[in-house]
Amino acid sequence: MSKHPRAFKLKVAECALSESSSAIGGRFNVTERQVRYWTAVYRIHGAESFRSTHRPYSQAFKTDVLKTMAANNWSLSYTSAFFDLSSPGILFQWQKLYAHDGISGLKPKKKGKPRVKKEPSAPKPSTEMTEKELREELDYLRAENAVLKKLEALAQARKKKAKTKR
Structure with a gap:
């Protein structure tokens, strides 16, 4: 905007x-x-x-603008005015990208941070785990089991309390 x-x-x-x-x-x-x-x-x-309705500007459009500018020996300001760009600075950036990376540098890039996809990791078979990893997994599973038991006990206590209120 x-x-x-x-x-x-x-x-x-x-x-x-x-x-x-x-x-x-x-x-x-x-x-x-x-x-x-x-x-x-x-x-x-x-x-x-x-x-301007070109946003995001395509690679072909950017290339055409740069070629027209070079062929007619136009300035940055006149070329960006001719193509109704928002400012000559955009054209300057395109020139830098073209000089550094060639035509591939003019490809539109997605904005923002790339999404990180977390792939669920399959657990290692116990035969491939070290003793330390096995102990850590055992501790984790014991803690998880204790939490689940506590949760079940709380649910039963609530049921019992509800029955006594009736």
Whole structure:
């Protein structure tokens, strides 16, 4: 989601057609560079500006943008304005990824932490366990057994108490 709504960007870009970007930037509390960029997008796309529907951008789209930029010898700002990207910074990142990893670096990546799948581990057969592991398992099973016995005793006590109340 963009920091500024589409209507705000359109208003700033329209005002910047007749006034200086520094005056507009001061009035709307936006940087001059941002005003110039929005104005460039508005000049190219008109009222249909700032309606980017490419998210997430595909690898083919990113490659096409970079090839067009190189073929026409366009700047980052003009290319991102031509393709109605949210900012030239996105294009700069694509350039870095392409230079470092090639076309494979432009593949869209999933965001967030990867899910950790816990696979239930099958217990080792007792013949493969060491004596220490066997003792630990025995202690664990004894504790589990004691908890289950206590739980059963509590359930029986509740039943008995309920019967005596009637």
